[in-house]
Amino acid sequence: MMPATKSTLDYFAWMVILALAALFIYAGAAKLGDPLEFADTIAAFAILPAALVNLLALALPMFELGCGPLLLVPRTRRIGALAVALISVVFFSALLSALLRGLVLDCGCFGSGPPSRPRMWLELGLDAMVFSGALFLYCRLLRRDGNVRPAL
Amino acid sequence: MSWASLIATPHSESPSRANRISRRVALDFGGVFLVALISLAAGLSINRFSARPLPLVYKTPEQRFDAELTSLVTASPLALPPAPTVGLPEFRAAVQEKSALIFDARPAQFFTEGHVPGALNLARDNFAYDYRQLSSILKAANDKPIMVYCSGGVCHDSRLVANALLTLGFTNVSVFTGGWEAWSAAGLPVSRGPVR
Numbered sequence: 001m002m003p004a005t006k007s008t009l010d011y012f013a014w015m016v017i018l019a020l021a022a023l024f025i026y027a028g029a030a031k032l033g034d035p036l037e038f039a040d041t042i043a044a045f046a047i048l049p050a051a052l053v054n055l056l057a058l059a060l061p062m063f064e065l066g067c068g069p070l071l072l073v074p075r076t077r078r079i080g081a082l083a084v085a086l087i088s089v090v091f092f093s094a095l096l097s098a099l100l101r102g103l104v105l106d107c108g109c110f111g112s113g114p115p116s117r118p119r120m121w122l123e124l125g126l127d128a129m130v131f132s133g134a135l136f137l138y139c140r141l142l143r144r145d146g147n148v149r150p151a152l
Numbered sequence: 153m154s155w156a157s158l159i160a161t162p163h164s165e166s167p168s169r170a171n172r173i174s175r176r177v178a179l180d181f182g183g184v185f186l187v188a189l190i191s192l193a194a195g196l197s198i199n200r201f202s203a204r205p206l207p208l209v210y211k212t213p214e215q216r217f218d219a220e221l222t223s224l225v226t227a228s229p230l231a232l233p234p235a236p237t238v239g240l241p242e243f244r245a246a247v248q249e250k251s252a253l254i255f256d257a258r259p260a261q262f263f264t265e266g267h268v269p270g271a272l273n274l275a276r277d278n279f280a281y282d283y284r285q286l287s288s289i290l291k292a293a294n295d296k297p298i299m300v301y302c303s304g305g306v307c308h309d310s311r312l313v314a315n316a317l318l319t320l321g322f323t324n325v326s327v328f329t330g331g332w333e334a335w336s337a338a339g340l341p342v343s344r345g346p347v348r
Contacts, residue, residue: 035199035202035206036204036206039206039210040213043210043212050209050210050211051208051209051210053210054206054207054208054209054210055192055195055196055208057206057210058192058195058196058198058199058206059188059191059192059194059195059196060191060195061195062190062191062192062194062195062198063187063188063191066187066190066191067187070187076183078176078180079180079183079184079187082180082181082183082184083183083184083187086184138180142173142176142177145176
């Protein structure tokens with residue numbers, strides 16, 4: 001049997017894994033410091049009822065922090081990739097909805113910052129990139145897992 | 153067999169590759185749901201032992217400010233530090249010269265029935281709302297002395313409101329201890345009408 005050689009796509013997948021894991025660990029840690037401020041940020045989107053705002057403010061940083069290790073551990077990588085893809089869809093939808101409603105706010109993605117529409121567009125782009133990366137990773141892992149044990 | 157091992161090990165008995173992938177995707181969604189539940193449990197646990205825990209239901213900054221304002225005037229009067237006091241002559245001079253902001257700490261109903269001319273209603277029982285309504289006047293008054301009265305005698309509303317204002321950063325605040333009883337008993341002018 002020929003030893004498996006790593007392709008360019010494998011290296012790219014590794015870069016995506018490391019970048020997403022670092023991004024989500026950083027984003028989760030940045031939100032942990034001031035949950036009240038993060039709750040205010042979530043409420044500013046005017047999407048969720050008051051009963052869910054604080055629950056999300058408490059759970060989301062932990063979820064993001066959890067995504068990092070899930071992506072780094074081979075056995076849980078697919079779940080991590082799917083979690084990142086799903087949460088980036090949620091972020092993208094919330095930001096797009098706020099932009100379409102003319103709101104100017106701080107997305108709270110990486111801690112607090114000044115409300116700014118250009119920054120919101122930038123973060124919308126980042127969410128799209130994160131989603132693309134996570135989806136690429138998930139599909140690749142799913143396809144590989146269907147054949148042999150994952151190389152990634 | 154755990155869900156993690158199901159994901160990691162292909163099923164030899166699976167009828168087709170498509171079914172196998174569907175099953176894996178379903179399991180992955182289940183895994184994400186489990187991660188979300190664990191995250192919520194972890195977040196709630198950390199919050200439980202936090203120095204400043206979040207309440208379960210969100211309150212806007214305005215609601216939180218109102219709650220803080222209300223807490224300022226619900227302390228036991230016995231626990232309050234004594235606020236400076238003024239007597240009738242000094243209070244009367246301040247009213248006539250309009251040299252101080254005069255606040256009536258009684259409920260709006262009593263204020264409507266009769267109050268000191270030029271007084272504004274900063275009711276103890278509606279402090280948060282009244283304070284927000286009067287915040288522009290309070291800001292504009294800057295260093296002007298503030299005098300607070302209530303019914304007089306044993307009423308504590310003026311002391312509670314005066315101490316709340318002191319806590320909020322106003323420095324020149326005093327209580328007219330004689331209150332409405334002393335003012336009306338002296339036969340001094342009276343204004344009537346609702347809060348504007």
